[in-house]
Amino acid sequence: MKTAVGLVEYATICCGIPGAGFRHNRFHADGMGSGAQWRVCSKAQALRISSDHSCFEVRRVNYRPPGTENYLLNEVSFSLPEKSFGLIFGRSGGGKTTLLHLLAGLSKPTSGSIIIQRYGNDGNPCQLPEPLAPERVGMVFQFPERYFLADTIIEELTFGWPKQNADHLLNLQYAINAVGLNTISLDDDPHSLSGGYKRRLALAFQLVRMPKLLLLDEPLAGLDWKARADVVKLLKHLKKELTILVVSHDLKELASLVDRSWRMQMGGILKEEAIPL
Ligand SMILES: Nc1ncnc2c1ncn2[C@@H]1O[C@H](COP(=O)(O)OP(=O)(O)OP(=O)(O)O)[C@@H](O)[C@H]1O
Secondary structure, eight states: OOOGGGHHHHHHHHHHSTTSOOSOGGGOOTTOOOGGGOOOOOHHHHHTTSOSOEEEEEEEEEEOOTTOSSOSEEEEEEEEETTOEEEEEOOTTSSHHHHHHHHTTSSOOSEEEEEEEEBOTTSSBOSOOEEOOGGGEEEEOSSGGGGOOOSSHHHHHTTTOOSOOHHHHHHHHHHHHHTTOTTSOTTSOGGGSOHHHHHHHHHHHHHTTOOSEEEEESTTTTOOHHHHHHHHHHHHHHTTTSEEEEEOSOHHHHGGGOSEEEEEETTTEEEEOOOOO
16 A cells, blocks of 8 residues: 555665656656655745735736637735735626636736746845746636546655656655545545545645645535535645635635635626625
8 A cells, every 4th residue: 555654765666766657757857866755745835835025916817818808807916925825705607716717827818917026035035026836826616626646645645757756756745745645555446435535636736836825716615504614624724835815705714714814796897895794
């Protein structure tokens, strides 16, 4: 059985024995010598997720899908400090998911900018803003389990990986531990997991990439009460190290996590507003 606890040892052993029948030979790391290099994720590695004092900022973003006439987002501006938890709520069809897609780099704003701005201790910008690169963003879509492709958890987590290096394995170990998948067999079929564990797996898939900003579209949708409580607890834990922006209708359950919140009004107009409970 492969568990995350033994993942490093497991990968080391399998990669060290040619023809050992290791199905996931993407773990073979050319140029990597001994298993000693495959150490468990250090604290410094984990904190690499977010180490500077910065804000994710959306400035006067307008969005009209190519070939259409109507703007789905109108002059959207907001700012989310690092390691804080933002929530966007509002009626269906307002443009919440569209905004997440822009932040994830899946579509480009028609005008306006999405940037990371660093601030000094005096509260003033201390360097030029940099565009938010898609590699720094992890996005978990609504009902992510519908997109699971692999037969085992480990294959799902490493699906499409390029040639491996030590960093990948360290990130994998970090992600598995961060979402609490380290107590189950990584040989299990992702589709056999409970609803809450499927969401953990979807989160882990994104965390492997060590994003600075994590976007979640309706993370509690379709889950029973126990799984919902489970995911809320997990997000509370992840919030300590990551900046998280959630789109959700489940306001009460997420309220205790929220640092900033906005209502998306129909027509793609975003207003900062306390959660209506
Ligand atoms: N590519 C597109 N072209 C035209 N209209 C689009 C496109 N993508 C989304 N829309 C429309 O934009 C509006 C906003 O959609 P969006 O999914 O962002 O809303 P939402 O607030 O996330 O809604 P929900 O809460 O139901 O997920 C909807 O009316 C949708 O049909």
